[in-house]
Amino acid sequence: MASSIFVNNFKENIAKTMKNVLSDEPLINYIGDKENQADSLKNNLADFTKEFVGQAMTDFIGIGYSVKRQYEINEMIFGYFPVHSSMLEKIYFQIGLVNLKGKTLATLGEFGAIISNSIKEPYLLKNYGWMSMGYVPLSLLSKENKYDVPKSFYKNKEGITGLSESLNNDKKLIKSLYSATAKSISYGNTEFSFKAADVIGLSQLLPYKGKSFVFFQNAGNAIVADKSNYFFDAVHTSLSLIAEHIKNNEESQISQDILFPTPYNDRIIKAMIENAIGTT
Numbered sequence: 689m690a691s692s693i694f695v696n697n698f699k700e701n702i703a704k705t706m707k708n709v710l711s712d713e714p715l716i717n718y719i720g721d722k723e724n725q726a727d728s729l730k731n732n733l734a735d736f737t738k739e740f741v742g743q744a745m746t747d748f749i750g751i752g753y754s755v756k757r758q759y760e761i762n763e764m765i766f767g768y769f770p771v772h773s774s775m776l777e778k779i780y781f782q783i784g785l786v787n788l789k790g791k792t793l794a795t796l797g798e799f800g801a802i803i804s805n806s807i808k809e810p811y812l813l814k815n816y817g818w819m820s821m822g823y824v825p826l827s828l829l830s831k832e833n834k835y836d837v838p839k840s841f842y843k844n845k846e847g848i849t850g851l852s853e854s855l856n857n858d859k860k861l862i863k864s865l866y867s868a869t870a871k872s873i874s875y876g877n878t879e880f881s882f883k884a885a886d887v888i889g890l891s892q893l894l895p896y897k898g899k900s901f902v903f904f905q906n907a908g909n910a911i912v913a914d915k916s917n918y919f920f921d922a923v924h925t926s927l928s929l930i931a932e933h934i935k936n937n938e939e940s941q942i943s944q945d946i947l948f949p950t951p952y953n954d955r956i957i958k959a960m961i962e963n964a965i966g967t968t
Contacts (some may be wrong), residue, residue, distance in 0.1 A: 690718060690763050690785055693914040694792035701916035702769065709924055712770040719764050719955075763787065765794075766955040771924060775931040776801050778963070779924060780956035791913035796905060798953040801927045802960055803900040808939035810946050811852060813865060813891035813904070817842045821865070822856035823893065825849060826946075851937040861929045864922065865891055865904055893934070896945045897964050900934050902927060903953055 702714050766782040783797040810826040816837035828847045829835045840846035845853075856862065891904035906923060949957050 690765065690787065691790065691792045691914055694785075694794070694916070697914060698765065698794075698916040701918065702920060705918075705920040706769055706771075706924065709771045709773070709921070710769060711772045714769045715767040716765065717767050717955075719766075763792075764955065766959075768956070768959065769920070769924075773928065773931075775803060775935060776924070776927055778802070779920075779927060780960055781923075782953055782956045783918075788913070793913055794916055794918070796907050797918060798903060798905055798956065799923050799927070800901060800903045800953060800956050800960060801931070802964055803902060803931045803934050805900060805931075805935045805938040806898045806941045807851060807893055807895050807900045807934060808849075808941055809895060809943040811855075811893040821862055821890075823852045823891070825852060849937075849939070851933065851939060854933045854937050855930070858929065858933065861926060861933075864926050864929075892948060893930070894946055894948065895941045895943055896947060896961070898941055899964055901947065901957075901960055901964075902930050902934075 699714075699716070702710075706714075763785040764782065765785060766780075768778040768780045770778050778801065780800040781797060784795045786793045786795060811823040812826060812829065813821060814824050814829075814835075814837050815821050816824070817839075820842060822842070824837050824841060825847060828838055828841055838846070841848060891902070894901040894903070904926065906918065947957055947961075
């Protein structure tokens with residue numbers, strides 16, 4: 689199970705970085721070794737571990753010689769922070785943990801929020817062109833084109849909407865989302881490599897019951913054993929900026945409710961759905 693040192697540091701990290709915006713005590717849940725690796729957890733995390741390239745960490749021994757060892761995600765921490773905000777009631781989080789030699793390492797985190805304003809269809813944050821990134825309507829992406837962003841979108845603005853243009857012109861927001869992602873994190877001579885940018889993008893804006901579900905991935909700061917290195921205040925700022933853009937460019941929902949449950953966000957999606965339909 690997660691070390692008591694990590695758990696205490698995680699709570700202190702929340703209190704320190706969120707002290708000016710918390711409206712109540714955070715809800716924090718754990719699942720994993722603490723429950724003897726229940727079959728349900730193994731199923732939930734099966735795909736999650738596959739996101740790690742080779743599911744491997746490399747320990748360097750001597751010069752030019754290495755041994756690959758495989759480590760699975762042992763546990764998961766998830767829950768939400770109630771916040772003072774007219775647009776964000778709660779910020780949801782889900783973070784995979786690896787327990788290594790009695791120490792706990794926090795890995796890729798998924799954060800989410802419910803925005804009361806609606807959008808007409810999903811938007812995905814995608815890389816395109818030369819070192820560019822922006823939110824793209826899902827209707828412009830196709831499996832046949834490997835979900836690549838068409839050049840006509842970023843060269844001729846074909847298919848661009850008021851919302852995507854507003855979001856993508858906010859360079860501070862886009863930069864914050866880009867800098868929050870990472871391709872690897874290290875602990876001593878051991879490195880985790882993972883695919884942060886998958887088919888559904890680094891961030892998603894999804895329509896659900898006339899509301900907007902917002903998600904984005906964040907790998908935190910440099911990994912340190914038993915430490916929590918997430919800038920939760922920056923997460924709050926990014927989600928607030930996205931909420932403001934959605935509010936100022938509200939669209940009538942025309943597509944069906946669309947969510948993308950993944951091993952990164954399955955727990956918080958469940959909690960967000962319960963909240964959105966009023967069962968919590």
